[in-house]
Amino acid sequence: MIPRPQLLNELSASCELTAGSIVSGDLADAVRHALPLLDLRPGDSGEIDVRLDPGLGEEAYRLTTGSRGVEIAAGGRAGAFYAAQSLHQLLPDASYRFSTRASWPVPGVRIEDAPRFAWRGVHLDVARHFLPKREILRLIDLLAVHKLNRLHLHLVDDQGWRVESRAYPLLQEVASHRPRTAVNHHGEPAAYDEVPHGGYYTLDDLAEMGAYARARCVTIVPEIDVPGHASAVLAAYPALGATGERHDVLDRWGISPAILAPLPPTVEFLTTIFDELIGALGETPYVHIGGDEVVLDHWAASAEITAYRDSLGLATANDLQAWFLRQLADALAERGARAVVWDEAFVSGGLRQDTIVMPWRGMGVGRRAAAAGHDVVATPVFPLYLDYAEAGSPDEPMAIGDAITVEDVAAFEPAPGDWTPEERARVLGAQAQLWTERVPDARTVDYRLWPRACALAEVAWSGGAQADFDGRLAEHLGRLDAIGVEYRPLAGPHPWQRRRPHRAGRTQVRAVMERIDEMTHDAESTRPSV
Template identity: 50%
Template sequence: MDLIPLPSQGTTETGDGGAVFTLRARTALVAGPGTDAAARWLRGTLGAATGLPFPAGGPSDAAAVRLVVDGTLPGGPEAYRLTVDPSAGVEIAGAGPAGVFWGAQTLRQLLGPDAFRRAPLAERAWTLPACRVTDAPRFGWRGFMLDVARHFMPKDVVLRYLDLMAAHKLNVLHLHLTDDQGWRVEIRRHPRLTEVGAWRERTKVGLRESPLWEERPHGGYYTQDDIREIVAYAAARHITVVPEVDIPGHSQAAIAAYPELGNTDVLDTSALPVLTSWGVNPNVLAPTEAVLRFYEEVFTELLELFPGTFFHVGGDECPKEQWAGSPTAKDRIVELGLRDEEELQSRLIRHFDRWLAERGRRLIGWDEILEGGLAEGAAVSSWRGYGGGITAARAGHDVVMCPEGHVYLNWRQSDAPDEPVPIAHVRTLEDVYRFEPVPPELTAGEAAHIIGTQANVWTEVIDSPRVLDYMVFPRLAAFAEVAWSALGAPADRDWPGFEARMRTHYARLDALGVEYRPPGGPRPWQRRPGVLGRPKDGPPPIV
């Protein structure tokens, strides 16, 4: 069936020429209670591709497409069972509404690559093989992080990526909304965050080693109504959007908008612009009560826009040099009875952990939030290898595994000289397919704290949707299978089988208009001659 991600169980009837069910103009769609979202998606998306109306039907309709919620299905609310019977039609049963929706995604794949187009190509028969697929995800958090702070991606790109995520059964979009190089979400109480912080005068082309600059302003942001639209669009696809506002580091765009947020007793923060280059930046937030109140006001507005449980506060790559030289920071350490600047950052994270918990939410941050002591209810995004996640899981904290050496999709895809702007170590499609989110040294109880996994893409050198497609695909398809399917140990995984299924999947991506990296290397227009990267030799370190 060439399904991606690979289902738990799938059987087909072969017979003489293969038994099939044919969708026709009169084929009814019978939507049971709790399946309205899946029915709307099926009519809108599959209806557009096939030209079929899928008229509403009832229990007496024969040879229909039936959507039902069956809470007795094992495997959690995202589990589903898809049955295609040549005489009775199609039934998609989900343990919950999300399960029905994922079953509809499998139905689309069974119809063939042309089911991924936005309009029918010509009159044709739409057939489904007689089959039975029983499926459930391995992880509840199957995430994709999109950095829109370094290079802004317009709203339609985000909506398109939600559709691409849904097609791969991914269910968490982590939006990296703020950084030194830009603030990307409207905050009505603090309008300068977007009036000033959403724009930089120019942009480094490549990383710091590059002498090249794009000499024009870059920027953009999402209005609050844009965010409401994105969140609603995601929810209709059973995807949760997790916002990230990075504190206390990676905050120069906010300081450029409101200089009083910076360490004013160390430097003249009024002279700081939105950062135009990349890398770890020493200009961090001041550890004051006024800064806490400012970000409480920011978070209050964002909690109204993002209804999900988790709120990401970053917490990574916060140099402490300014705090070490700041009388205000030194007084703060004494006032709070802390030992050093590491504990000062931990105290800030703990403050927002309590603040979010009081509002029914949970804090999640990059693994640096472990330094100085981890807040009681916080979860960890383990990016610097496995180490932070192992430490957090053993301490009873939930973990999303996203180690850079495995699932950073901005890392280069080969060591060929025509690879555009080569960053870090090579991470091929097969490398991603062999990624294992759960470290073998964890006990069963500790491993239960690995609530999911996530692929991250940082956009310092990804300056357009076309480049984004090239870096993300096809590797996101391999990651989606790792996140959904029970594949066994990395060395035992059926890479040739996955590679064979990808031949069909490339045709689906073509139909979707995804400008992925071909297996043979970049197309001429996907190369970037003359722009330096930062390639590293050998395999990535396992930390």
């Protein structure tokens, strides 16, 4: 089973489940959502009995199978849902395929289980390459199978804006598409595909996605990345920028100097966007506001922005960025949501204390954030950036770099043992990132995520890869085959999965990590006192 339960004891007796089995009890609906292919039916009594046990945590459960059928005790709806996912993994792989009049043996077991971490996430960048709603719903299903419970959607970047706004319609009319896309490697002459690319989710799409995710115990975390990465926004509404000049939606990768102005009209614009997002998604406990890779040159060169900064009593552009992000976090708090940021925003200082920090540049900056009293979600480039290739082989599809392997992910510790107990307690969990500069379609999403996200699921649920993970993973791939996931085989890509080769090795990862260390040191040295 993946992730491995805390306790699993085999029992001598067994039972049988069939399509159309009866599920009864307090939390029967959660089990039916977890096992839709079994076509379970509600009833007063049946083969699966699900009861609420207030003594258990919300995501905790006990599962017993044997001669009396299936008995589940759960601390809440999520616990019942995860118990049903574990039950499903006891069945043959064929149970993940649609069938009629099917019957499956259930071995006798007793399982007691609960997650180590509350935040077990996957980030998907839909700004660089858009994925239609059907693919988001499918990804939610795959997260649920693995007991992953956060889907972080990167909705905005220089290369596109991906959500409808009824208050600012030029966002979907202008900012949601680009005329072409860069297809070259790092360091090569610019090359483009000359194919228009675009798309966006309507607010009705978001409402559906939010409801679909909640039914499967997944929380969608929308990201509106500001104040940098703003080319697409400023293609639609240039007056919101620091210079007032119109930008084009970017057709290439890299960091752009495009930046929103930190002035009241921008705050009004963003709070309106937040209202639309929260209103559509429904229950939205977290909104990510970015704060990463911001080029502040245009702020420093603007007399209007400098005067505004002085009027606030702020000394530097970094202070102004911190102030700006805090205004947005305050607005979110008024709407019942916590702000989430990338670690540069923490280094700039001045965050609300309840702001969650994602330390992508490494767990060193994550530890500083935890020591400062911020909750942290572990998101380091190595080993949780899954846009990196899984091997240095020339057979691998083009990636930002290589290599981050299944074994690398499985070895990760979200709350390192050398941290203090107080620091470890601040770690909410872990999240893998899939940036899509070189992930143009859903088939490539499958290839990049799986089976590395299986290792993430084990780490985030259990706190680390447990015994016999390799063997359990090899068996688990049969379930992914039945579901239809086009994962990367453990031995390397299928012939049709091979694409334009690139030749690099671990030295490339080391070079990237060295550069990240430099960025962290440079940012820390200029961090204002707070």
